[in-house]
Amino acid sequence: MARAGRRNDWGFPRWGGYGADRAASQVRLCDRHGCEERGDCPAPKSPNSKERWYFCQAHAAEYNRGWDYFQGLDEEERARREHDERRDAGGFSGGAFYGWGAAGDGSRSRDEMRALEILELEVDADFEAVRKSWRRLAKANHPDVKPNDKDAALKFQAIQAAYDVLRTAEERRTFKP
Numbered sequence: 001m002a003r004a005g006r007r008n009d010w011g012f013p014r015w016g017g018y019g020a021d022r023a024a025s026q027v028r029l030c031d032r033h034g035c036e037e038r039g040d041c042p043a044p045k046s047p048n049s050k051e052r053w054y055f056c057q058a059h060a061a062e063y064n065r066g067w068d069y070f071q072g073l074d075e076e077e078r079a080r081r082e083h084d085e086r087r088d089a090g091g092f093s094g095g096a097f098y099g100w101g102a103a104g105d106g107s108r109s110r111d112e113m114r115a116l117e118i119l120e121l122e123v124d125a126d127f128e129a130v131r132k133s134w135r136r137l138a139k140a141n142h143p144d145v146k147p148n149d150k151d152a153a154l155k156f157q158a159i160q161a162a163y164d165v166l167r168t169a170e171e172r173r174t175f176k177p
Helices: 057-065 075-088 110-118 127-141 150-174
Strands: 041-044 052-055
Touching: 041 057, 052 057, 110 150, 127 150
Parallel strands: none
Antiparallel strands: 041 052
16 A cells, blocks of 8 residues: 655654644734734723733733723722722731731731831830830931931931831721721
């Protein structure tokens, strides 16, 4: 029995000859008008829609900066959805301040402990003591009080950052969904 012709599937694995498929591959372009880049980042056309835009990476980033999940909803629906989202994610927020190997009694993170040191407080200080210490140190090191003093300016920035860390942690602890 004679062969009709020589086969060209000598490669491994034997899927066919190398380079046998010469057809052009389909490339989706970015949906942004005038863009010729590859559009491989899907983005919803509207909230809760299955229809998608396909953008290049640069235009996807631009689109995401302006994205509003609540766009087109009335105030009541917006409040209900926000409440549902917070309720469903509430299980994760309860353990947010527990860190691996945190200093102190385990209720404060390492960043909070550093912030307490900057504000010259003990590890068991309550938030009222934090606020009083922040005001005292901020008044003493404010750039208007000590102009042209770079050390005081750096100390003032550190005091502000420490207060922001402790204020955020306090809000997280006292948040009731």
